Amino acid sequence: MRTPTLWAVLATGVLSTLLLDGGLAINLLLVALPAALAAYFSGRAAGRTTRAWSLVWGIGGIGLLTVPALRDADWPSFLAVVTAIALGSLALNGGRTWPAILLGPIGVFNSLVTGPAWGWRGLRERFGGARRHVGVGLRALVVSAVLLLVFGALFAGADSAFANLLGDLVPDTSVAGGPWRVVLLLFGLVGALAVAHTAAAPVRWDRVVVPAGRPRNRVEWALPLIVLTLLFAAFNAVQLAVLFGGYDAVLKKTGQTYSEYARQGFWQLLLVTLLTLLVVVFALRWAPRDGASDRRLVRGVLGTLCALALVVVASAVRRMDMYVEVYGLTRLRVSVLAGELWLGLVIVLIMAAGVWGARWLPRAVAASAAAGVLAFGLMSPDSLIAERNVQRYEDTGKFDLLYARDLSADAVPALDRLKEPMRSCVLKSIADDLGKDDAPWYATSWGETRARDILRDRPPVASTDWSTCSQLVDPLSYR
Structure with missing residues (x-):
C-alpha cells in the first residue's frame, strides 16, 4: 500500500464523518470521489492498467451518484445508489463473461474483511519505513486546522453575514452525535479500504467455468x-x-x-x-x-x-x-x-x-x-407522475388528491399548475415536510431546493383545511 492510497482512504473517512450525517445528496458523490482515487492509486501500485470497460463502469457509477443530488424522491435514488455500487464493483473486478457480470457486482463485498486487515498492514509499514513523511503530513494538517479555527472564529465574530455563511457551508462538528459519527467514520474507512483492496487484488470471476449443456437432437x-x-x-x-x-x-x-x-x-x-x-x-x-x-x-x-x-x-x-x-x-x-x-x-x-x-x-x-x-x-419519476396526472386533471377533472400528497418535492413544479383549492390541498403536506427538514446544503437535493423556491414565492393558502380538501377526494380516480 502506497502513501497516496492511505491519504485517499483517510479523506474518505473524514468526509463520511462530516457529510453523511444529514441525508444523501451531493455529499455521497463527494465521499465517493476520494474512494475512487484510493482505488486508482491502489490499482496502479499493483501494476493494473485501466481498461476501457473499467472506465465505462466507473464513470457510470459516478454518474448514478448524481441522482440523489438532483432528485428528492428516495426510491429512484436508492435504486441509483445500489446500481452505482454494482458498477463500481464491476469496474474494480473487471470481466466479460456471464459469471463475471453476474457475480462482479458483489465482488467488492469480499474485501470488507480483507481490506481493513490489508490497510492495517500498510499503515504499520508506512509508520515503520516512512515515519518522518507521515509525521510531516500530520503536523501540516494540525497547523492548518488550528489556523482555520482561530481565524475563522475571529472573522465570524467580526461579521454576522460571514458567520451565517460559515454556518451554512461548514458541516456540524458537535459532539452530540459522537457515536453515530464514529460509525460514519468506520463506514468511510472500511468502504474505502475494501475498494482499494479490490483494485489491488480483484476476484477473477472470468475464471469461473460454466459447463456447457448437453446438445439435444x-x-x-x-x-x-x-x-x-x-x-x-x-x-x-x-x-x-x-x-x-x-x-x-x-x-x-x-x-x-x-x-x-x-x-x-x-x-x-x-x-x-x-x-x-x-x-x-x-x-x-x-x-x-x-x-x-x-x-x-x-x-x-x-x-x-x-x-x-x-x-x-x-x-x-x-x-x-x-x-x-x-x-x-x-x-x-x-x-x-x-x-x-x-x-x-x-x-x-x-x-x-x-x-x-x-x-x-x-x-x-x-x-x-x-x-x-x-x-x-x-427523468424524475415523481415529476413525470405529477405532470401526467395534472394533465389528466385538466382534461377530465379527475385527480387523486391523497396519492399526490405523498409525492416528493420533485413533483412540486408540476403540481404548482393546479388551481385552488386543489393546489393548496396537495402542496400543503409537501410544504410541511420541507419545513421540518433543515438539512445542510450538501445533503439537500436540487429538486428540494427548487420546490422550496416555488413554495416560498407562492405558498399554499393557509386557510385551506382538511374539511375543504376532503370534498375534493375522488376514491374512484385510481384503481
Whole structure:
C-alpha cells in the first residue's frame, strides 16, 4: 500500500464523518470521489492498467451518484445508489463473461474483511519505513486546522453575514452525535479500504467455468419451440385484429370495461416477456451444434420467437398506456413500464448477438441496465407522475388528491399548475415536510431546493383545511 492510497482512504473517512450525517445528496458523490482515487492509486501500485470497460463502469457509477443530488424522491435514488455500487464493483473486478457480470457486482463485498486487515498492514509499514513523511503530513494538517479555527472564529465574530455563511457551508462538528459519527467514520474507512483492496487484488470471476449443456437432437429441441412460436404468432394476430378492428368491438364481446381489458393483460404479458427470456437462455444451452445447418436452425427459430416477443412487449406497453389514460400514472406503473421496455431492449440485444456473435452480450446487457436506471432517475419519476396526472386533471377533472400528497418535492413544479383549492390541498403536506427538514446544503437535493423556491414565492393558502380538501377526494380516480 502506497502513501497516496492511505491519504485517499483517510479523506474518505473524514468526509463520511462530516457529510453523511444529514441525508444523501451531493455529499455521497463527494465521499465517493476520494474512494475512487484510493482505488486508482491502489490499482496502479499493483501494476493494473485501466481498461476501457473499467472506465465505462466507473464513470457510470459516478454518474448514478448524481441522482440523489438532483432528485428528492428516495426510491429512484436508492435504486441509483445500489446500481452505482454494482458498477463500481464491476469496474474494480473487471470481466466479460456471464459469471463475471453476474457475480462482479458483489465482488467488492469480499474485501470488507480483507481490506481493513490489508490497510492495517500498510499503515504499520508506512509508520515503520516512512515515519518522518507521515509525521510531516500530520503536523501540516494540525497547523492548518488550528489556523482555520482561530481565524475563522475571529472573522465570524467580526461579521454576522460571514458567520451565517460559515454556518451554512461548514458541516456540524458537535459532539452530540459522537457515536453515530464514529460509525460514519468506520463506514468511510472500511468502504474505502475494501475498494482499494479490490483494485489491488480483484476476484477473477472470468475464471469461473460454466459447463456447457448437453446438445439435444433437432426434433427434441426444435418442436417445443416451434409450437411456442406458433402460439405467439396466433396471439399477435389477435392483437393486430384488435388494433385494426377497434377496442369497442372487443369490449362489447367480452363484456369488459376499457380499464379492465388493459389491466388484465399487462401483468400476464410482462410475465410472458420474462418467461420468454428464460426459454431463450435454456434453449441456447441445449441447442444442437453439430454444424452450420444447426446454427441456421437455432438462429431461425429463436430469432422468430424473439421477434414475436417484441410484439408482445409492444402490446403490454400499449395496455399500460390505456390503463394510465383512465386511472393516471403511479410509481408502480411507471416502474413496471420501464422494466418492460428494458426487457424489450434485452430481447433486441439477444437478436443482435445471434447475428454478430455473443461475446459482447453480457457487458451490453449490464450497461443497458445501468443506463436505464440512470435515465429513470434523471427523468424524475415523481415529476413525470405529477405532470401526467395534472394533465389528466385538466382534461377530465379527475385527480387523486391523497396519492399526490405523498409525492416528493420533485413533483412540486408540476403540481404548482393546479388551481385552488386543489393546489393548496396537495402542496400543503409537501410544504410541511420541507419545513421540518433543515438539512445542510450538501445533503439537500436540487429538486428540494427548487420546490422550496416555488413554495416560498407562492405558498399554499393557509386557510385551506382538511374539511375543504376532503370534498375534493375522488376514491374512484385510481384503481
